[in-house]
Amino acid sequence: MELLEYLPQVVSGWNLVILIVGTVVGLLLGATPGLSPTMAVALLIPFTFQMDATSGLILLGVLYTSTVAGGAVSAILVNIPGAPANIATMLDGHPMAKKGRANEALHYCFISSGIGGVIGVLVLIFFTPMLVGFALSFGPSELFWIAILGITVIGSLGSASVLKGLLAGAVGIWISLIGFNPVAGTERFVFSEHLQGGVTIIPALIGLFAIPQVFQMIEDAKRGLSGETFGMEQRSVLTSLVYNLSKVRALSIGSIVGTVVGLIPGAGGQIAGLIAYDQNKKFSSDPDAFGKGEPEGVIASESANNAMVGASLVPMLSLGIPGSPTAAVLLGGLLIQGLFPGPGLFTQHAEVAWTFMGALLVSQILMVVFGLYISRFSKYVIRVPKYYMAAAVTVLAVFGTYSVQNSVSDVIIMMVLGTAMYFAMRFGFSPGPVVLGIILGPIAETNLLQGQMIAQAMDGTFQYFFTGSINMLLIGLCVLSIGYSAIAELKARARRRQSTGRTVEIDP
Amino acid sequence: MNTKNLLQKTKILAGTLASTAVLISSTSILAADDFPTQPLNMTVSYSAGGATDFQARIATSKAEQYLGQPVVIVNRPGAGGQVGWNYLVQKGGKEGYDLAAYNVPHFIAQSLIYDTYYDIDNLEPVANWGADPAVLIVGQNSQFETVDDLVDYAKENPGKVTVSGAGLFVGHHIAMLQLEAAADIDLQYIPTPGGVDALRFVQGGQVMAGFNNLSDAYRSQDRIKILGVADQQRSDKFLPDVPTFQEVGYEVDDSSVNFRGVMAPAGVPEERLKMLSDAMVEMFNDGEIQTKMEEGGSPMRVMGREELKEMWANRQSYLKELFSNLDQEELEKAK
Amino acid sequence: MNDRRHLLTVIATLLFAIGLAVVSFLPDVSGYKFPQMIALSIVAIAAIMVLLALIPKKPLTKVDEESIPWGSIWPLLLILVGFLVIMERLGFFVTSFIAFFLIVMIYSPQRLGWRGAIKSGVIAAIFMAVLYLVFVSLLSVQTPQGLLI
Numbered sequence: 006m007e008l009l010e011y012l013p014q015v016v017s018g019w020n021l022v023i024l025i026v027g028t029v030v031g032l033l034l035g036a037t038p039g040l041s042p043t044m045a046v047a048l049l050i051p052f053t054f055q056m057d058a059t060s061g062l063i064l065l066g067v068l069y070t071s072t073v074a075g076g077a078v079s080a081i082l083v084n085i086p087g088a089p090a091n092i093a094t095m096l097d098g099h100p101m102a103k104k105g106r107a108n109e110a111l112h113y114c115f116i117s118s119g120i121g122g123v124i125g126v127l128v129l130i131f132f133t134p135m136l137v138g139f140a141l142s143f144g145p146s147e148l149f150w151i152a153i154l155g156i157t158v159i160g161s162l163g164s165a166s167v168l169k170g171l172l173a174g175a176v177g178i179w180i181s182l183i184g185f186n187p188v189a190g191t192e193r194f195v196f197s198e199h200l201q202g203g204v205t206i207i208p209a210l211i212g213l214f215a216i217p218q219v220f221q222m223i224e225d226a227k228r229g230l231s232g233e234t235f236g237m238e239q240r241s242v243l244t245s246l247v248y249n250l251s252k253v254r255a256l257s258i259g260s261i262v263g264t265v266v267g268l269i270p271g272a273g274g275q276i277a278g279l280i281a282y283d284q285n286k287k288f289s290s291d292p293d294a295f296g297k298g299e300p301e302g303v304i305a306s307e308s309a310n311n312a313m314v315g316a317s318l319v320p321m322l323s324l325g326i327p328g329s330p331t332a333a334v335l336l337g338g339l340l341i342q343g344l345f346p347g348p349g350l351f352t353q354h355a356e357v358a359w360t361f362m363g364a365l366l367v368s369q370i371l372m373v374v375f376g377l378y379i380s381r382f383s384k385y386v387i388r389v390p391k392y393y394m395a396a397a398v399t400v401l402a403v404f405g406t407y408s409v410q411n412s413v414s415d416v417i418i419m420m421v422l423g424t425a426m427y428f429a430m431r432f433g434f435s436p437g438p439v440v441l442g443i444i445l446g447p448i449a450e451t452n453l454l455q456g457q458m459i460a461q462a463m464d465g466t467f468q469y470f471f472t473g474s475i476n477m478l479l480i481g482l483c484v485l486s487i488g489y490s491a492i493a494e495l496k497a498r499a500r501r502r503q504s505t506g507r508t509v510e511i512d513p
Numbered sequence: 514m515n516t517k518n519l520l521q522k523t524k525i526l527a528g529t530l531a532s533t534a535v536l537i538s539s540t541s542i543l544a545a546d547d548f549p550t551q552p553l554n555m556t557v558s559y560s561a562g563g564a565t566d567f568q569a570r571i572a573t574s575k576a577e578q579y580l581g582q583p584v585v586i587v588n589r590p591g592a593g594g595q596v597g598w599n600y601l602v603q604k605g606g607k608e609g610y611d612l613a614a615y616n617v618p619h620f621i622a623q624s625l626i627y628d629t630y631y632d633i634d635n636l637e638p639v640a641n642w643g644a645d646p647a648v649l650i651v652g653q654n655s656q657f658e659t660v661d662d663l664v665d666y667a668k669e670n671p672g673k674v675t676v677s678g679a680g681l682f683v684g685h686h687i688a689m690l691q692l693e694a695a696a697d698i699d700l701q702y703i704p705t706p707g708g709v710d711a712l713r714f715v716q717g718g719q720v721m722a723g724f725n726n727l728s729d730a731y732r733s734q735d736r737i738k739i740l741g742v743a744d745q746q747r748s749d750k751f752l753p754d755v756p757t758f759q760e761v762g763y764e765v766d767d768s769s770v771n772f773r774g775v776m777a778p779a780g781v782p783e784e785r786l787k788m789l790s791d792a793m794v795e796m797f798n799d800g801e802i803q804t805k806m807e808e809g810g811s812p813m814r815v816m817g818r819e820e821l822k823e824m825w826a827n828r829q830s831y832l833k834e835l836f837s838n839l840d841q842e843e844l845e846k847a848k
Numbered sequence: 849m850n851d852r853r854h855l856l857t858v859i860a861t862l863l864f865a866i867g868l869a870v871v872s873f874l875p876d877v878s879g880y881k882f883p884q885m886i887a888l889s890i891v892a893i894a895a896i897m898v899l900l901a902l903i904p905k906k907p908l909t910k911v912d913e914e915s916i917p918w919g920s921i922w923p924l925l926l927i928l929v930g931f932l933v934i935m936e937r938l939g940f941f942v943t944s945f946i947a948f949f950l951i952v953m954i955y956s957p958q959r960l961g962w963r964g965a966i967k968s969g970v971i972a973a974i975f976m977a978v979l980y981l982v983f984v985s986l987l988s989v990q991t992p993q994g995l996l997i
Contacts, residue, residue: 048989050562141716144719169897171893175889175893176868176890179883179887182883182886184591185595187593187705188681188706190681190682191878201595202590224920270713324716324736325709327562336562337563337566337567341567341571343805345810347732392955395951396952399927400948400975400979403944404983404991407940407992410596411587413936413992416992417932420928431913432857449882450882451706453882458703462674462701587990
């Protein structure tokens with residue numbers, strides 16, 4: 006089997022060095038709040054020029070894997086997700102940390118990432134030919150329903166009020182519509198020049214999560230709480246491993262959802278973690294425990310977003326169609342080397358292709374090893390006084406935002422959104438739904454518009470959007486999702502009514 | 514908190530660091546004869562990994578050898594290219610160190626239709642590296658084998674043939690409009706945010722046909738059928754068996770070809786522009802660069818400044834006419 | 849007290865939603881259907897929240913608003929605004945250094961004397977230096993340039 010044939014080459018000499026360096030660098034970059042995975046991969050493309058095709062690809066692939074996993078560290082420890090994929094991890098990861106279970110959360114994060122990642126790469130290696138047809142069958146109507154499915158998940162995220170969550174999500178969608186739209190062909194809501202490029206995901210993510218955290222940190226510092234917020238407990242990796250492996254349902258849901266979402270081009274792989282988290286919560290016996298430090302939340306989310314990595318390369322390597330923004334950057338890296346995706350890649354450049362996939366597999370294992378090792382140093386990170394942390398995060402936030410598109414407008418948008426979010430959070434709104442809205446808004450609208458245009462030429466809008474097996478399946482999932490949220494909310498209200506009279510909030 | 518004290522300390526420390534910073538960053542840009550003395554910044558108005566981006570990176574990879582200084586690519590995506598090009602004319606320096614990669618007809622079309630800061634009068638062409646014609650593609654299992662098949666079907670089913678393309682008023686769209694006019698048919702154009710999506714819809718059968726870049730189609734040719742190329746002559750290197758539209762009887766010329774090259778803001782001294790142009794033409798003709806581009810399936814056509822000025826002017830007048838003829842009807846339909 | 853705050857919040861939200869809707873319906877061109885739909889949904893949700901808040905004695909929505917500690921946060925707000933304004937004039941690294949330094953000085957709980965200030969300055973400088981070396985020198989990342997770096 007070709008994979009085994011090329012495996013020794015993967016772990017030899019220069020390639021091994023790249024694997025290790027790439028993993029460590031990726032983990033560190035991902036763990037730094039404000040720096041995003043896509044940016045990290047894009048930054049290193051010029052370096053791959055100097056290397057030969059195989060090594061260059063390995064570097065990019067390894068970075069892709071480890072930055073996604075590294076982002077969870079920042080999510081768990083500082084409540085700032087390193088990438089949109091880590092938002093769901095943060096929902097339960099940070100509460101776990103606050104309860105003194107930070108190490109445990111980190112362990113689950115890396116172990117699940119490894120498991121999900123391996124599954125994703127195995128799918129890439131063994132099932133690519135079969136899945137290509139599947140990946141292609143998602144057209145505008147199917148993608149639109151996926152976006153709607155994502156939107157229905159928004160309401161049930163976190164433990165905040167469902168109405169406020171939905172409102173925040175809708176505002177996020179509206180914000181995403183600012184700027185120039187290539188399908189509609191107009192510029193909308195461009196009140197200031199800075200808005201011409203629209204509100205893009207990374208500046209929004211950084212602004213909405215990092216800036217409120219900065220405010221929180223300085224508030225804590227002012228109140229004299231600037232020391233350790235939580236302790237890092239002693240926790241054996243073996244114990245965590247055993248527990249993690251026992252959570253078969255969370256792992257399976259995570260890996261399957263991650264693989265499927267990664268396969269679908271144009272769905273924006275970033276929502277994999279969120280959908281997995283949500284589905285896992287729905288199937289769990291104790292949904293209320295989620296959002297307060299339930300390990301299954303971390304396990305499902307992290308296994309999903311690493312499974313997505315391997316899966317997103319299926320359409321990329323076979324058709325040249327990237328399944329996620331980072332895969333798109335990888336595609337560029339391939340093309341610069343003069344290789345292009347397609348069956349030819351596996352026949353004429355078999356060495357490159359198989360070594361690359363072998364490297365991806367090995368990198369998952371390395372990522373787990375180094376991730377766990379680096380977690381041991383996180384106890385030093387949380388001992389940093391809050392005011393230093395706040396200063397550092399502010400600078401990194403500006404830096405990370407600017408480096409995405411080299412645009413000062415992005416930085417301004419980031420700060421404005423961030424400050425507004427801080428005030429909104431004081432009034433009970435949370436940033437997660439807003440970011441989701443910003444991610445899903447363009448997907449929903451573009452596919453709706455395109456779908457309408459195609460439907461006009463075919464049998465009509467209703468036919469187009471409401472027929473077809475995949476469409477029906479997705480619509481069914483949306484209905485289930487909405488129904489579930491409604492029932493959950495009614496149950497919660499019934500419970501609240503049973504408790505005495507009014508709920509009294511204690512002013513902090 | 515002792516504010517006055519704090520202010521004093523801040524001022525002193527900041528002052529010390531500021532002066533150090535001045536020392537670090539003081540390099541003279543205006544050295545007259547030795548141009549260039551610093552690396553050149555090239556803005557690519559699309560995201561990393563896209564066609565323009567990777568072609569730009571390959572084409573300028575040997576800048577140090579031919580220009581004396583490397584070219585640093587800075588991606589400024591957004592608004593279909595407008596963000597990056599607006600940046601060039603608004604913030605670009607006039608000493609010749611700030612350049613951008615252009616896409617014709619994109620930037621000309623945008624300057625005519627939308628409210629942009631740039632237009633053909635405040636930009637100077639430097640050199641052109643690539644010419645990527647639009648090709649008509651259909652899915653592998655499509656009922657169409659030739660351009661005529663599609664035209665006949667469209668005649669019988671007006672407005673029912675869906676054709677994808679990478680956005681509005683780009684080369685693909687123009688090619689489609691030309692075919693519509695030449696064959697007197699009515700097609701339904703489906704714009705997508707990028708070339709990849711347009712290609713994917715054709716492969717997946719979600720649209721019946723599409724116009725796309727020759728380079729992208731070439732790389733995917735075992736998964737699609739390429740029916741025709743919108744150019745003056747066949748692409749011998751890449752698709753020798755695909756006829757041009759003119760050969761099969763439709764008046765579709767090369768106005769939709771996607772030219773890519775380098776430009777500078779107006780105001781850069783003419784000698785510097787000439788120097789850059791000559792050096793870049795040589796660079797684009799370098800054997801290694803040509804090979805790499807070919808391997809990536811990207812057709813090249815190297816042009817210098819004078820030839821380019823003419824080409825730009827031609828495109829400008831063609832597009833002006835095209836848009837005034839279409840005017841309200843097409844523009845509304847496109848929206 | 850909390851109920852009143854909650855009521856104010858939801859009413860303010862409704863007004864904001866109406867504002868978005870107005871903005872979405874103003875332009876007379878096509879291509880605004882989707883924003884209009886979304887804006888209307890926001891108004892609908894906000895309206896429901898207001899209704900629920902007005903029904904007395906039934907805490908059907910969670911009451912979770914907190915107060916804003918203006919006293920603590922105004923320096924940070926100023927620093928953020930200042931950052932944006934100054935960044936393009938003085939360059940990213942100098943502005944960041946100043947911001948870093950100020951945040952640390954203003955928000956550390958004890959009074960920092962000369963020693964503390966110098967220590968903060970050094971840490972800030974080291975942080976900037978590492979960023980510069982890794983990203984600008986090594987990876988050729990662009991940063992906003994002004995008069996200085």
